[in-house]
């Protein structure tokens with residue numbers, strides 16, 4: 001049921017992101033002799049790459065946490081990092097085209113750009129929807145919120161690192177096996193905990209449309225996302241229609257995101273009496289860089305627990321998971 005059309009507030013955040021992009025601190029480039037230098041884009045991908053690479057590689061993210069990755073333009077200083085990197089991992093699926101273009105224009109001879117999303121999903125399985133309409137040609141890029149694709153990303157990272165640094169093969173293979181195990185545990189615990197919700201309650205109405213692939217793979221129903229592709233504010237008429245839909249569909253909760261705080265969702269929540277939960281995140285890790293919870297797996301556990309509990313379920317499996325996370329040493333611009 002695609003009742004909720006995309007509306008738009010992104011313009012504000014688009015500008016915000018650009019201005020933040022302009023103020024982003026230049027990150028130090030690690031020239032440690034002999035170490036592979038790997039550039040990455042959004043923080044969940046930086047986390048996955050860093051877990052596979054271990055301490056053998058210098059890993060540097062590009063998109064600051066808390067910034068809208070969909071409109072992010074890299075500052076000129078990023079060209080220096082991209083000119084030195086041996087490997088550049090991007091999500092692809094047209095998420096970071098400005099960064100990809102800058103990489104292509106600046107990368108050194110022998111360097112390689114790897115589009116993790118494009119390596120993980122056939123074009124025929126791309127999802128176009130309200131926030132990412134086919135007419136714009138940009139598919140929903142959020143594969144990493146789905147453990148199945150996160151594992152595929154990790155496998156592609158492992159393979160690319162082995163090609164770039166064959167001597168590290170056994171380390172990359174071991175780190176990949178560890179990641180696969182943790183991501184599988186997250187996936188299995190999610191499947192177990194979501195049974196505490198009746199099928200009809202596994203329903204998502206979000207501000208930011210980051211769970212399309214997750215929903216398809218785990219049997220959830222995305223009834224809508226409020227953030228439009230045209231970056232305009234929802235009109236009062238559209239908000240009124242959303243309020244009617246929330247009432248008609250009897251949703252238990254509506255979900256905002258930390259990166260895109262939304263007055264509109266808050267307003268809909270107030271108007272309908274439906275719980276408004278604003279703590280989902282698609283690419284802003286928990287805690288601070290270097291802390292144990294600053295990782296892909298902690299982020300996704302937090303998101304799944306938030307969704308299931310807000311909709312009336314319980315999460316004993318996810319909450320008791322020992323994720324065996326230790327802080328990583330990648331650089332995450334803030």
Ligand SMILES: [Zn+2]
Pocket residue numbers: 069070142208210282283
């Ligand atoms: Zn996103």
